[in-house]
Amino acid sequence: MSDSPQPPESNVTRHDYARREHLRYSATPILDFHTHVTMTALSDKPDGPAGGTGHEGTTAGAETMLALGREFGVTQTVTMCPVQDIAPLRAKFGDALLFNGMINKKLDEPDAVACKLLDDFLAAGVHIIKLWAAPRGRERGLTVDAPWRVDCLRRASNAGVRIVMVHVGDPDAWWGHTYTDTDKFGTKAQQYEPFVRLMREFPEFIWVGAHMGGDPEHPDHLAALLEEFPQLYFDTSATKWQVREISPRSAAVRALICDYPDRFLFGTDLVTRHGLTPEHYVSRYWCQRTLWESDWQGPSPIADSDYKHPNPANETPTLHGVRLPDAVLRKVYWENGRRLLGLSAGS
Numbered sequence: 001m002s003d004s005p006q007p008p009e010s011n012v013t014r015h016d017y018a019r020r021e022h023l024r025y026s027a028t029p030i031l032d033f034h035t036h037v038t039m040t041a042l043s044d045k046p047d048g049p050a051g052g053t054g055h056e057g058t059t060a061g062a063e064t065m066l067a068l069g070r071e072f073g074v075t076q077t078v079t080m081c082p083v084q085d086i087a088p089l090r091a092k093f094g095d096a097l098l099f100n101g102m103i104n105k106k107l108d109e110p111d112a113v114a115c116k117l118l119d120d121f122l123a124a125g126v127h128i129i130k131l132w133a134a135p136r137g138r139e140r141g142l143t144v145d146a147p148w149r150v151d152c153l154r155r156a157s158n159a160g161v162r163i164v165m166v167h168v169g170d171p172d173a174w175w176g177h178t179y180t181d182t183d184k185f186g187t188k189a190q191q192y193e194p195f196v197r198l199m200r201e202f203p204e205f206i207w208v209g210a211h212m213g214g215d216p217e218h219p220d221h222l223a224a225l226l227e228e229f230p231q232l233y234f235d236t237s238a239t240k241w242q243v244r245e246i247s248p249r250s251a252a253v254r255a256l257i258c259d260y261p262d263r264f265l266f267g268t269d270l271v272t273r274h275g276l277t278p279e280h281y282v283s284r285y286w287c288q289r290t291l292w293e294s295d296w297q298g299p300s301p302i303a304d305s306d307y308k309h310p311n312p313a314n315e316t317p318t319l320h321g322v323r324l325p326d327a328v329l330r331k332v333y334w335e336n337g338r339r340l341l342g343l344s345a346g347s
Contacts, residue, residue: 008277008279008280009280009302009303010277010279010280010282010283010301010302010303011279011283011301011302012301012302012303012315012316013298013299013300013301013315013316014301015301017279017282017283017286017301020286022290022294022295022296022321023072023289023290023293023294024293024294025073025289025293025326025329025333026073027326027329027330028330028333028334028335029073029074029075029076029333029334030072030073030074030075030266030333030334031074031075031076031077031078031265031266031333031334031337031338032069032074032076032077032078032266032267032268032270033078033208033235033237033265033266033267033337034078034165034210034211034235034237034265034267034268034269035065035077035078035079035080035237035267035268035269035270035271036079036080036081036269036270036271036272037061037062037065037066037077037079037081037089037097037270037272038057038061038062038079038081038082038085038089038271038272039057039058039059039062039081039082039085039088039089040057040058040060040061040062040272040273040274041057041058041274042274057085057088059088059089059092059093060274061272061273061274061276062089062092062093062097062272063092064272064276064278064281065270065272065281066093066096066097068278068281068282068285069281069285071282071285072282072285072286072289073289073333074285075096076095076096076097076098076337076343077096077097077098078097078098078099078100078127078128078267078337078341079097079098079099079100080099080100080101080102080130081099083101083117083120083121083124086099086124086125086126087124098127098341099121099124099125099126099127099128100126100127100128100129100130100165101117101118101121101122101124101126101128101129101130102129102130102131102132103117103118103121103129103130103131103149103152104117104132104142105117105141105148106140107139107140107141111147111148111151114148114149114151114152115148115151115152115155118152118155118156119155122156122159122161126161127163127341128161128163128164128165128208129152129156129161129163129164129165130164130165130166130167130210131144131149131164131165131166131167132167133166133167133168133191133194133195134167134168134169134170135169135170135174135178135179135185135186135191136170136178136179136185138184138185138186139184143194144166144168144194144195144198145194145195145197145198150198150201153198153202153205157202157204157205161205162204162205162206163205163206163208163340163341164202164205164206164207164208165207165208165209165210165235166195166198166207166208166209166210167210167211167214168191168192168195168209168210168213168214169188169191169192169211169213169214169215170188170214171217171241171244171245171306172188172217172245173306173308174306175187175188188215191214192225195209196225196229199229199231199232203231205231206231206233206340207229207231207232207233208232208233208234208235208265209225209232209233209234209235210235210237210238210267210269211235211237211238211241211242211269212234212235212236212238212242212246213225213232213234216241216242216245216246216249216253217245217249219249219252219253219255219256220252222234222256223256223259223260226260226263232263233263233264233265233336233340234263234264234265235264235265235266235267236264236265236266236267236288236291236292236332237267237268237269238269239268239269239283239284239287239288239302240300240302240304240306241306242288242291243287243291243300243302243304243317243319244300244304244306244307244317246291246320246322247291247300247317247318247319247320248318248320250320250321250322253322254322254323254324257322257324257328257332258324258325258328261327261328261331261332262331262336263336264331264332264336265332265336265337265340266288266292266332266333266337268284268285268288269284270284270285283301283302284302286301287300287301287302287319290319290321291319291321291322292321292322292324292329292332292333293321293322293323293324293329294321294323295321295323296319296321297318297319297320297321298318298319299314299315299316299317299318299319300316300317300318300319301316302316303315303316304316304317
């Protein structure tokens with residue numbers, strides 16, 4: 001038995017992340033449209049949400065992540081965080097951080113709780129609101145078209161909010177374990193029915209489908225949604241998921257993005273949390289840029305429990321770069337996000 005320590009989940013292949021010669025793109029900075037930069041604290045659980053707010057929270061995790069992001073060209077980041085974290089994060093990082101307000105409430109709470117949260121986010125100057133509606137949220141009343149969410153959308157529209165991000169689907173692989181009870185969770189296709197209804201009911205919003213619309217496994221479905229809804233965009237976040245599912249479909253995904261170059265936004269889904277090593281953040285930035293701008297091929301360095309392969313020696317998925325053209329990367333990395341957010345070239 002070997003005495004060598006087990007490699008961390010962020011680098012199970014012991015890859016040298018300093019090897020970045022294949023990251024060829026440098027024409028513009030990068031805007032990360034999907035993250036969870038928060039105040040962090042010693043009390044945060046390693047696998048749970050960051051909860052360090054108020055007097056116990058610090059910006060240490062955010063400082064680490066954003067500094068490493070700058071090494072990979074990321075100069076502006078959109079974050080989802082508790083409303084009370086916005087003021088200290090904004091004071092520390094200024095325009096480097098932009099804010100997305102996640103509108104949730106507990107099942108037994110009155111609808112007014114969600115309305116108050118929306119009002120607090122609006123008062124804090126959020127640019128976007130987020131509806132988290134993964135299938136596992138159904139038990140908690142977090143369906144995308146819950147009446148209280150529809151009410152919040154009307155209020156947000158009246159207040160001038162124009163961008164709504166939605167997490168509507170989860171990986172296909174999860175219907176083999178987490179969602180086997182489709183009477184309870186629905187099929188994957190059924191997740192999109194209420195989302196489509198909302199896009200039809202609220203055409204004034206720009207809609208952002210998180211995590212490649214929750215369906216990188218089916219580029220044809222994403223193309224159909226983009227064709228029907230000109231106000232719909234997708235972000236590239238959730239690194240393990242995108243690497244696992246886009247790599248075997250790299251040609252189809254490349255064609256999709258090149259057909260709709262104005263409709264995709266770079267995102268990582270990185271989360272600040274006490275105790276995360278710098279390599280954790282580096283691994284996600286490295287994989288995301290490698291996936292989109294290079295033709296690099298090799299085993300993904302990140303552990304992925306959803307990856308199944310007939311050859312057990314292949315412990316991680318193959319990362320197969322899409323190598324988007326520079327003109328398309330410019331839009332995905334920078335121009336599309338800044339256009340949606342109404343940011344000037346100098347901001």
